[in-house]
Amino acid sequence: MSSRCPAEPYRGLSHYGSLAAEECRRQLRTSGDASYLTPLLDDYPSRGGKGLRPSICLGTCEAFGGTAAAALPSAASIELLHNAFLVHDDIEDASLLRRGRPTLHRCWGTPLALNAGDGLALVAMSTLGANGELLGARLSSLVMREFEFMSRQTVSGQALELGWRMDNRLDLDADDYLDLIMRKTCWYTTVLPLRVGALIGSWGTADLDPLVAFGFHLGAAFQIRDDILNLTGDVSRYGKEPLGDLLEGKRTLMLLHLAAAADSSDRSWLECYLDGERQDRRLEEATELYELMRRYGSIAFAESFASGMAEAARISMEHAFAGLPDTPAREFVGSLIPYMIERDA
Amino acid sequence: MSATSDPNGADGGTDGGADLEWATRLAVEVQRLGLSTADAVVSRFVRLVGDFGADRVDRGGSETDGSGRVRMVADDSAYRRLQADLERALEGYLRLLRELHETALPLLGRTDDGSATDGSGRLELPQVRPGGSSSGRVWLHNTSAAEAHALRPWTPGLCTHSGAAIEPGHVTFDPPLVPTLPIDESAALLVMVSAPPDAAPGVYHGVLLVENLPEQSMPLAVEVVAQVAPR
Incomplete structure (x- = not known):
């Protein structure tokens, strides 16, 4: 796949991301001022993320003939929901860093952070309320249905991953892994933003099924790259603690590949390592696990897998966006494909 | 794997x-x-999301009718776009109806003598540009013990605080006359103000009167603006 100039996705992310960030701030301001809550609600959104999800939604809306303004509440809602998920994920994973700074539960304690995660989810849902006036009853109910389906997939995917860790499951294959990331990552990161953007942009006339394939391939490339960055990324740019996924025992594509490829001795060591609790695992052991992954080609496997997903995304986008004019918005969405596997943050 | x-x-x-x-x-x-x-x-x-809530929301795509047959037009994109346009128009129309209804709400008064509201209501019509028209609905309820006859709504005209006026001929009623209003029945009146092309911007005030209802009157107002705010 040919590589595109990174300036294009970054320009688009900056443009659409800032629109959504302003709408998020506005929504958070209107939610009032409450002690022990408001500063926590503002925390993660103010740390500045990539704005990937709302940008996909707004760009797709424009590509399908709509205006960014029509999709703005939906895009902001996605971003707020993403921040809600992050707060809870960080607690569940006992993560130390988020966007380069201590996680919310480390700053404020788990009870207040949990409550703030709930609060962000509520603000996200109330943000969708603006769609009734903006889009009319029928279209806004379709958008709400998309959010409802996405929410179910996301929580079921997160439950699956946590359950696998709890039961120390390693008898998993590529289908299990892809099913997992479809649920816990792809649907809310790429599939929902694409589908909602297309729904609004086309005023409900677009065929949304091809966007599932495009969103899945795009989201899979994103997730696998994210897992690789957790092992090899520069912490100052990536913003999470190094080898955090290995310390958590997260079932990444690399880990599942290693479990399948390792000889009996290394596999026994791996099972023993994963059997413990996070707090019992030492950085030296995580580093040893990382070396095993390198030795067995697990990282190369994942990189190659991600490249395949990106290529599949390119093909499926042609189908999903067939017949749409060649606009800057469409070009922006297309430029996200190479971005997903080349990004360093 | x-x-x-x-x-x-x-x-x-x-x-x-x-x-x-x-x-x-x-x-x-x-x-x-x-x-x-x-x-x-x-x-x-794709199967999962297609099945999800399919019985609750009709998105106008491929679907079956009551007999389980797939409609032939389901995959016709031109048809679906037309359908979407019609739905937009319908939603706009329903919004307009809601606005009319909301305008009429304060006027839903019951009176003792078979006539219009008790006078505490006020008919405030939507903004209008010069040359345009604006309308609202008024109800007459006969809660008296006798049939009412020859109820003819009219207004002596509207004017602003500075004296600009909309003449009585620019205010019409539909129906122009309610010949008979039996006991416990109601009649709707559509009040339409046509702003003259040279009407000066401002809030025009007037009063709505009904012949044969000497005790009743209702304040009436409409704002003429250079540009109507989007709804």
């Missing part, structure tokens, strides 16, 4: 240790594996 790496290789291939043939074989096999499993996952989820 199939093992596609070479564990005897000095390095997994990320930093130059693997030979080109091995790396190429790995890439091809991994991508074949990835794409075939991805296809299965996508198909599964």
Whole structure:
């Protein structure tokens, strides 16, 4: 796949991301001022993320003939929901860093952070309320249905991953892994933003099924790259603690590949390592696990897998966006494909 | 998951240790594996999302009618776009109806003598540009013990605080006359103000009167603006 100039996705992310960030701030301001809550609600959104999800939604809306303004509440809602998920994920994973700074539960304690995660989810849902006036009853109910389906997939995917860790499951294959990331990552990161953007942009006339394939391939490339960055990324740019996924025992594509490829001795060591609790695992052991992954080609496997997903995304986008004019918005969405596997943050 | 790496290789291939043939074989096999499993996952989820809430929300795509037959027009994109346009128009029309209804709400008064509201209501019409028209609905309820006859609504005209006026001829009523209003029945009146093309911007005030209802009157107002605010 040919590589595109990174300036294009970054320009688009900056443009659409800032629109959504302003709408998020506005929504958070209107939610009032409450002690022990408001500063926590503002925390993660103010740390500045990539704005990937709302940008996909707004760009797709424009590509399908709509205006960014029509999709703005939906895009902001996605971003707020993403921040809600992050707060809870960080607690569940006992993560130390988020966007380069201590996680919310480390700053404020788990009870207040949990409550703030709930609060962000509520603000996200109330943000969708603006769609009734903006889009009319029928279209806004379709958008709400998309959010409802996405929410179910996301929580079921997160439950699956946590359950696998709890039961120390390693008898998993590529289908299990892809099913997992479809649920816990792809649907809310790429599939929902694409589908909602297309729904609004086309005023409900677009065929949304091809966007599932495009969103899945795009989201899979994103997730696998994210897992690789957790092992090899520069912490100052990536913003999470190094080898955090290995310390958590997260079932990444690399880990599942290693479990399948390792000889009996290394596999026994791996099972023993994963059997413990996070707090019992030492950085030296995580580093040893990382070396095993390198030795067995697990990282190369994942990189190659991600490249395949990106290529599949390119093909499926042609189908999903067939017949749409060649606009800057469409070009922006297309430029996200190479971005997903080349990004360093 | 199939093992596609070479564990005897000095390095997994990320930093130059693997030979080109091995790396190429790995890439091809991994991508074949990835794409075939991805296809299965996508198909599964397309089915899932299609089934989700299908009985609750009709998005106008492929669907079956009551007899279970697929409508022939389901995949016609021109038809679906037309359908969407019609739905937009319908929603706009319903919004307009709601506005009319909301305008009329304060006027839903019950009176003792078979006539209009008790006078505490006020008919405030939507903004209008010069040359345009604006309307609202008024109800007459007969809660008296006798039939009412020859109820003719009219207004002496509207004027602003500075004296600009809309003449009585620019205010019309539909129906112009309610010949008979039996006991416990109601009649709706549509009040329409046509702003003259040269009407000066401002809030025009007037009063709505009904012949044969000497005790009743209702304040009436409409704002003429250079540009109507979007709804």
